Amino acid sequence: MNNIEFATAIHILTLLAITGEYLSSPYIAGSININPAMVRKSLSVLRTHGFVETREGKGGGAALAKPADRILLSDVYRAINDAALLGKLNKPNPDCKVGRQINNHLIELYKQADHALVNKLSMTTLADFCKEFK
Amino acid sequence: MNNIEFATAIHILTLLAITGEYLSSPYIAGSININPAMVRKSLSVLRTHGFVETREGKGGGAALAKPADRILLSDVYRAINDAALLGKLNKPNPDCKVGRQINNHLIELYKQADHALVNKLSMTTLADFCKEFK
């Protein structure tokens, strides 16, 4: 969530869900106000995870691959953050009792925090999110 | 959590809690394997938030300012992340229905996610965390 990809992905999915149409990367880019290549990069990840389908060639673009009420925001979060841990670590001194063990304990803590976050996000579907747009 | 300061702060607090002594920044730095000035920077934040007290001059250093069972990991997280939002935003096109509204909705979502994370961290005290060290 701490990179902009999550915001970009949610923006794309929201557009696709609300319009229900195939949209081209230049069109989507115009809404987000970024470069079309960035949109295609994001679409590439979303396609890999089954959220969207894309069509090449003239008149091509992207559309949702499944109903918006079957896409959890937590799934999108997971897709973008992959296995990345929610937190950085030092390289402490292994000759110190604390230094030797702390990274294991921090990793465990980060995992718990991440689970709590994902759990919260799993309570909202893309459809729920889209309902907020008037 | 996505900067290393949280890991550094927890390391410092763990050392202070476990030893129960005044420790100097060079000593602490030796355990974390970073520069003493970094430790002092972190201590400066921890002092501002009332977690530690420090002594200047020869023989100086830092110690916990209150019992480890009265320090929640969520408090430390808040102290370090201050008001920083857990997520970035684009600068979308205001002429687009989605672009115009999405940042407000993402901010709301980030807040919820952040609360869930803080809630989880509030279940562990520094004392609990220290118990894990054998």
Added chain:
DNA sequence: CCATACTGTAACAATTTAAATTACAGTACA
């Protein structure tokens, strides 16, 4: 009262990571 060993902090430098851009081959349509 001076040498020593610290803290506190600002200024600066280096490094790392993230983001954006460019480029171009491949594909589909009309």
Added chain:
DNA sequence: TGTACTGTAATTTAAATTGTTACAGTATGG
């Protein structure tokens, strides 16, 4: 066959983070 796209790799640029240096201020003990 021209046009308008996608897909992706390579590169560049920018931003954020992390680390370093430097030095004034402070406490201690001989």
